[in-house]
Amino acid sequence: MKASGIFQKAEFDLRVDRVRALMAQRGMDACLIASPENIYYLTGLDHQGYFASQLLIVPMEGKLALVTRAMERAVVRDMVPDLIHIGYQDGATPLPPPTDSATDIIMASQDQLGQPTGLRPWETSAGVVTRDPRGEAPRSSAAAEAIIAALLERGWEEGRLGLEENSSFLTFRVAREVAAGLPRVDWQDCSGLIEDCRLIQSPAEQKFTRSAAEVSDAMMLSAIAAAGAGVAQKDVMAAVYQAMFHRGGTYPGFIPLVRSTRTIEHEHGTWQDDKLRNGELLFLEMAGCVRRYHAPMGRLVFIGRAPKTADRMLKVCEEAIEAAADAIQPGVKAKDVYAAWHAVLSRHGLDRYRRHHCGYAVGIGFPPSWSGSGVPIGLRETSNMELRPGMVFHLMSWLLRTGRGDSFLSDTVVVTSKGCERLTRTPRALTVR
Known part of the structure; x- marks a missing residue:
């Protein structure tokens, strides 16, 4: 080929x-x-x-x-x-050639030799x-x-x-x-x-994934910079799209997710026609896309002020995602990565908190999904999938509605021969806008 x-x-x-x-x-x-x-x-x-x-x-x-x-x-x-x-x-069956161009209704003009030019009936019918x-x-x-x-x-x-x-x-x-x-x-x-x-991306594929990660960072930083009390959610989304295209990305397989406290539980919902309010959460999850390869990431932003629990929960969230990243090695099973993530939660009194996964494989995606159509291949609690170099994951640490505070971090990582490399680089510090 x-x-x-x-x-x-x-x-x-x-x-x-x-x-x-x-x-x-x-x-x-x-x-x-x-x-x-x-x-x-x-x-x-x-x-x-x-x-x-x-x-x-x-x-x-x-x-x-x-x-x-x-x-x-x-x-x-x-x-x-x-x-x-x-x-x-x-x-419809293609229209027949005109028998009398003076009287027949045709959609194609003719050149000096009487041959059809321009838009032909077949192309539209x-x-x-x-x-x-x-x-x-x-x-x-x-x-x-x-x-x-x-x-x-x-x-x-x-x-x-x-x-x-x-x-x-x-x-x-x-x-x-x-x-x-x-x-x-x-x-x-x-x-x-x-x-x-x-599942295993070649070096040529990883090149596009790395470029997509750079686009993701630009999108996320633009969203954070645009956010603030009184800012319309659509203006945050507009900043995301402007960064997406200016930085060399193309339309992603899944629309960027921009949600406030009022719609935080809408797992796959996005922006509403209203403005951000002081004291709200702003949930941001998005993926840059280059040549159909995706690099998703997510952050949580506090509007106006952060609650007293925010800093502590962010530390738990980051400790958990780092534990999962440290567990990622060639030959390790997906369930072992989930166990490493959840062990951190257990040490901090969140043993009963569960997610269906702590990440999933990403790469080629067409609308309506950036995970490759269908239910994603996840780092699940019971999965025996063996990790191999070249696999790329959207690694997630999701602590929402825990009863002790909220936090959320996610990044795209690639499995290497030595372990795990993080591709999206937006800072993880507590952010108030």
């Missing part, structure tokens, strides 16, 4: 080889990939067209094939030219969804028909094929129709196969 401009050809070849090795272990003839993060990982395709059905077919040998809406042909041609592109039309006037759904989806045809063309009327059953981007309808159209196929769930490969 040719390089997409993001990584060298050898990088993509290595990734595909790694996936094929896992496919061989499971006896798969091919796997069908729907998650945009996994498609990006294997091809470098970076676009927004994944809101509609798209599927990457990875065979054990030969070229990869990508099924998308026909209107995506230009972006596929320019970004990933060395794969087989199969476009489907999910809308293909992909414009049409519905039965009675409101009935069509018999089968164009995406499923294209996928079935592509598989049959490659001789997979039967065989052992993997399907990302857990992908948020594989609809039940398409999966059902593809399975029904190929009843002799032995369908296997290949969810997690490529995610396992993505």
